[in-house]
Amino acid sequence: MKTSPIIALDFDSAKQAFKFLKAFDGGINVKVGMQLYYKEGPAIVAQLKENGYDVFLDLKLHDIPNTVKSAMEVLAELGADLVNVHGAGGKLMMEAALEGLDKGTPAGLRRPGIVGVTQLTSTEELQVREEQLIGVSLEESVLQYARLSKSAGLDGVVCSVHEATAIEKTCGKEFFKVTPGIRLAEGGAHDQKRIATPGEARLAGSTHIVVGRAVTGATDPRAAYELITSQWEG
Numbered sequence: 001m002k003t004s005p006i007i008a009l010d011f012d013s014a015k016q017a018f019k020f021l022k023a024f025d026g027g028i029n030v031k032v033g034m035q036l037y038y039k040e041g042p043a044i045v046a047q048l049k050e051n052g053y054d055v056f057l058d059l060k061l062h063d064i065p066n067t068v069k070s071a072m073e074v075l076a077e078l079g080a081d082l083v084n085v086h087g088a089g090g091k092l093m094m095e096a097a098l099e100g101l102d103k104g105t106p107a108g109l110r111r112p113g114i115v116g117v118t119q120l121t122s123t124e125e126l127q128v129r130e131e132q133l134i135g136v137s138l139e140e141s142v143l144q145y146a147r148l149s150k151s152a153g154l155d156g157v158v159c160s161v162h163e164a165t166a167i168e169k170t171c172g173k174e175f176f177k178v179t180p181g182i183r184l185a186e187g188g189a190h191d192q193k194r195i196a197t198p199g200e201a202r203l204a205g206s207t208h209i210v211v212g213r214a215v216t217g218a219t220d221p222r223a224a225y226e227l228i229t230s231q232w233e234g
């Protein structure tokens with residue numbers, strides 16, 4: 001997947017997604033999440049690929065290893081560029097996901113990249129302690145998921161900008177740090193807790209940024225995209 005910002009197409013129909021994309025020249029990175037995928041099904045991935053978009057299929061799989069393996073085999077056939085699983089599913093599940101992807105990737109095509117979700121960017125320290133009953137800090141928990149993802153052979157993780165530097169130190173520069181929770185300095189946080197600007201993401205060592213509402217909710221989405229891209233590129 002190219003390193004330009006990944007725009008989250010959090011729309012409830014293909015029609016709306018393509019209407020939004022009209023403002024762009026094509027060739028940008030997009031993210032298809034649960035809302036659009038559950039509404040439109042696998043066809044949305046093919047449609048976006050046909051129109052020249054690189055697709056991050058953000059379905060965050062989390063189930064027993066065998067089920068995830070079979071599901072990944074099917075997802076590999078769709079031609080997405082990047083997919084993900086929840087690190088909380090464990091190392092065996094992540095290994096199974098990778099196996100499924102390898103098996104399902106059509107001959108001659110490149111296996112989609114795969115990243116592990118660490119702690120969601122909407123999660124904050126208190127939840128880690130009081131809901132998940134995890135006895136270490138949020139950052140240490142994210143780091144553990146990163147180490148697990150790496151040892152399972154994954155290409156990287158989804159994390160917040162705030163953990164990207166520590167992950168780079170532990171897992172290396174090449175290991176993907178896909179970071180959502182990106183906001184322009186003057187934008188709102190919405191339901192995200194661990195947010196940062198595109199410039200902060202670059203300095204922290206993010207390899208990819210995922211941007212949703214800061215672009216899709218802007219009065220001029222194209223201008224917001226250009227601004228975010230220029231701050232990201234530095």
Ligand code: C5P
Nearest residue numbers: 008033119120121158180210211212213
């Ligand atoms: O609108 P916003 O920029 O907050 O959108 C972020 C997108 O990234 C959403 O589609 C959300 O599902 C996704 N995401 C996230 N945190 C993760 C993984 C994915 O916010 N850890």
